[in-house]
Amino acid sequence: MKLPEIKQVVSTAVPVLGDDIDTDRIIPARFMKCITFAGLGQYAFYDERVAADGSLKGHSFDDPKYTGATILLSGSNFGCGSSREHAPQALYRYGIRAILAESFAEIFFGNCTTLGVPCVQMQGADIAQIAQMVQSDPKTPVTVDVENSQVKAGDKSFPATIRPGAQKALVTGKWDAIAELLEAKAGIAALEAGRPKIAL
Amino acid sequence: MTKKSLFDKVWEAHSVRTLPNGQTQLFIDTHLLHEVTSPQAFGMLRDLNLPVLYPQRTFATVDHVIPTDSAQRQEPYADELAVAMLNELRKNCKENNIRFFDVTSGGQGVIHIVGPEEGITQPGCTITCGDSHTATHGAFGALAFGIGTSQVRDVLASQTLSFAKPRLRRVQVDGKLAPGVYAKDVILHLIRKMGVNGAQGFAHEYAGEVFDNMDMEGRMTVCNMAIEGGARFGYINPDQTTVEYLKGRPYAPKGAAWDEAVKNWLSYASDEGCHYDEIIKFRAEDIAPTVTWGINPAQAVAVDEKIPALCEIPADERAGAEEAFEYMQLSPGQPVAGTKIDVAFIGSCTNGRLSDLREAAKYAKGKQVAAGVKALIVPGSQIVDKLAREEGLDKIFTDAGFQWREAGCSMCLAMNPDKLVGRQLCASSSNRNFKGRMGSPTGRTILMSPVMVVAAAITGEITDARKLFGIA
Numbered sequence: 154m155k156l157p158e159i160k161q162v163v164s165t166a167v168p169v170l171g172d173d174i175d176t177d178r179i180i181p182a183r184f185m186k187c188i189t190f191a192g193l194g195q196y197a198f199y200d201e202r203v204a205a206d207g208s209l210k211g212h213s214f215d216d217p218k219y220t221g222a223t224i225l226l227s228g229s230n231f232g233c234g235s236s237r238e239h240a241p242q243a244l245y246r247y248g249i250r251a252i253l254a255e256s257f258a259e260i261f262f263g264n265c266t267t268l269g270v271p272c273v274q275m276q277g278a279d280i281a282q283i284a285q286m287v288q289s290d291p292k293t294p295v296t297v298d299v300e301n302s303q304v305k306a307g308d309k310s311f312p313a314t315i316r317p318g319a320q321k322a323l324v325t326g327k328w329d330a331i332a333e334l335l336e337a338k339a340g341i342a343a344l345e346a347g348r349p350k351i352a353l
Numbered sequence: 354m355t356k357k358s359l360f361d362k363v364w365e366a367h368s369v370r371t372l373p374n375g376q377t378q379l380f381i382d383t384h385l386l387h388e389v390t391s392p393q394a395f396g397m398l399r400d401l402n403l404p405v406l407y408p409q410r411t412f413a414t415v416d417h418v419i420p421t422d423s424a425q426r427q428e429p430y431a432d433e434l435a436v437a438m439l440n441e442l443r444k445n446c447k448e449n450n451i452r453f454f455d456v457t458s459g460g461q462g463v464i465h466i467v468g469p470e471e472g473i474t475q476p477g478c479t480i481t482c483g484d485s486h487t488a489t490h491g492a493f494g495a496l497a498f499g500i501g502t503s504q505v506r507d508v509l510a511s512q513t514l515s516f517a518k519p520r521l522r523r524v525q526v527d528g529k530l531a532p533g534v535y536a537k538d539v540i541l542h543l544i545r546k547m548g549v550n551g552a553q554g555f556a557h558e559y560a561g562e563v564f565d566n567m568d569m570e571g572r573m574t575v576c577n578m579a580i581e582g583g584a585r586f587g588y589i590n591p592d593q594t595t596v597e598y599l600k601g602r603p604y605a606p607k608g609a610a611w612d613e614a615v616k617n618w619l620s621y622a623s624d625e626g627c628h629y630d631e632i633i634k635f636r637a638e639d640i641a642p643t644v645t646w647g648i649n650p651a652q653a654v655a656v657d658e659k660i661p662a663l664c665e666i667p668a669d670e671r672a673g674a675e676e677a678f679e680y681m682q683l684s685p686g687q688p689v690a691g692t693k694i695d696v697a698f699i700g701s702c703t704n705g706r707l708s709d710l711r712e713a714a715k716y717a718k719g720k721q722v723a724a725g726v727k728a729l730i731v732p733g734s735q736i737v738d739k740l741a742r743e744e745g746l747d748k749i750f751t752d753a754g755f756q757w758r759e760a761g762c763s764m765c766l767a768m769n770p771d772k773l774v775g776r777q778l779c780a781s782s783s784n785r786n787f788k789g790r791m792g793s794p795t796g797r798t799i800l801m802s803p804v805m806v807v808a809a810a811i812t813g814e815i816t817d818a819r820k821l822f823g824i825a
């Protein structure tokens with residue numbers, strides 16, 4: 154199973170600022186009533202975007218100036234709460250290909266990496282600066298250099314952190330672990346044989 | 354001999370190898386499934402033409418989408434999507450020979466209640482589930498953690514996953530809890546003090562006198578909410594309390610195997626003087642009945658305190674607090690007690706166990722739910738339901754004006770007919786007060802212990818249960 158090597162993501166960025174944006178906000182639970190992830194993209198941030206009467210609240214995902222942006226900007230502890238892969242799946246299917254934030258909740262981080270979506274940690278001030286740049290000029294090109302831990306916005310460069318394990322997995326095209334896990338069948342069988350059975 | 358923590362011992366006993374990405378390939382003893390996060394994983398397996406490697410290490414039940422109202426629980430449910438999810442899980446379990454605690458089995462319930470009560474959850478094991486509250490099982494000294502659906506696929510296919518070892522923090526609570534202070538208050542207090550992401554990158558070992566003296570169900574409540582402070586793992590070292598709880602449970606070892614298992618289980622406990630990356634200490638005496646006021650579980654105060662004024666909130670948390678005040682329609686600097694409620698909910702994987710219902714019933718007995726308040730008791734499993742009814746707890750609650758429901762996740766995340774309407778405010782024994790969590794995009798949740806929910810249900814407002822019931 155050959156996966157693409159994700160060395161960089163080049164696009165424009167859409168800000169969804171604020172701290173502790175939880176998975177219930179990214180995808181409300183009622184949209185998880187499904188047996189496939191297909192079609193989840195339209196429900197990303199649904200309750201943040203759509204009011205009870207169906208009118209739009211003016212969320213940046215609905216702002217035409219950010220159409221086509223695949224890099225999401227946010228605050229600290231992004232993706233906290235549930236383990237639902239529906240959250241990164243909804244963002245991915247909406248079109249998001251990289252997330253820049255001050256920090257990430259752990260399960261969300263792992264789920265994104267498995268989908269090949271780099272979660273890149275940056276200083277809050279740098280994110281604020283990039284947000285300002287894209288707010289005043291949404292066409293500002295943004296490059297997430299996964300390989301060199303750097304983000305470029307317009308002509309400015311910012312330091313970034315990508316956890317080493319995830320970084321290596323992304324740039325070498327090994328972000329989905331299943332093939333590697335299955336290579337160790339003999340080791341798994343040996344370990345399994347020594348573990349207590351949970352049986353009636 | 355090197356002194357080791359439970360975390361290190363269990364981790365080492367389950368390491369298959371170091372993967373090229375630098376992470377550990379970790380063997381998973383027990384894999385739990387429910388209908389929300391598993392169907393796509395089975396779909397991925399079919400696409401890859403991979404079998405379930407060890408179906409006997411996999412257990413499933415239905416909890417999130419199942420209606421709790423007896424009339425609505427007759428199949429097929431009104432909600433076609435819920436029917437599709439349940440049937441998909443049934444089909445996947447049948448095709449792959451996985452034990453499924455179905456609705457007719459008498460053993461259905463919230464997955465994190467079913468595992469322990471069946472004796473499937475055992476010390477020293479690694480346990481995963483596509484559910485962030487999987488750390489509940491850490492109460493037994495297991496390494497239990499929530500995973501995404503792609504990882505559910507990985508565990509089904511290989512009984513392993515790729516995982517980076519977190520750092521270990523000992524969270525020690527010494528002293529004795531005051532009357533009217535419960536396990537739920539302990540964990541809400543810890544999250545309040547350490548922050549909603551204060552445990553990011555850490556596994557938490559909950560230790561000290563408070564946890565030593567806590568029963569298993571209280572320990573489960575604490576470990577259940579580890580993730581609400583950012584910790585993917587929370588655990589408590591196995592001891593005699595753990596052993597007593599497991600004895601005689603259906604999946605617990607029997608006969609000679611039992612003695613061997615007990616010895617093995619206790620050997621996993623952290624060695625005295627082992628290494629922790631951090632140790633944080635708290636005093637039990639500082640913990641009061643705790644309630645949330647905001648939109649994450651760290652936005653909490655003791656029930657006799659005021660909601661913090663903006664100037665009392667650290668600068669970097671103020672924007673979040675302002676958002677919370679606006680959403681909750683609560684004012685900074687005001688007492689949290691006296692906040693009017695519309696709904697009271699006791700249940701969930703956090704507080705839907707027999708001891709929760711017993712303790713709540715003790716105070717609901719002979720009282721009446723306030724006019725205009727809808728109050729639900731949702732047993733966490735069919736077994737909890739049965740045992741509670743045998744003790745007459747259902748009668749105590751229904752006499753007091755509560756509705757007695759059947760087992761499921763219910764209002765905790767409202768993927769079933771139990772939902773808030775509009776801006777309703779719910780006093781809840783569940784684990785998350787996120788915006789929209791209880792099914793209405795503008796619905797509001799205040800988290801607290803089951804006894805505090807009873808106090809709120811009876812008075813119609815957030816109330817200090819200690820004062821109302823004279824608990825001293």
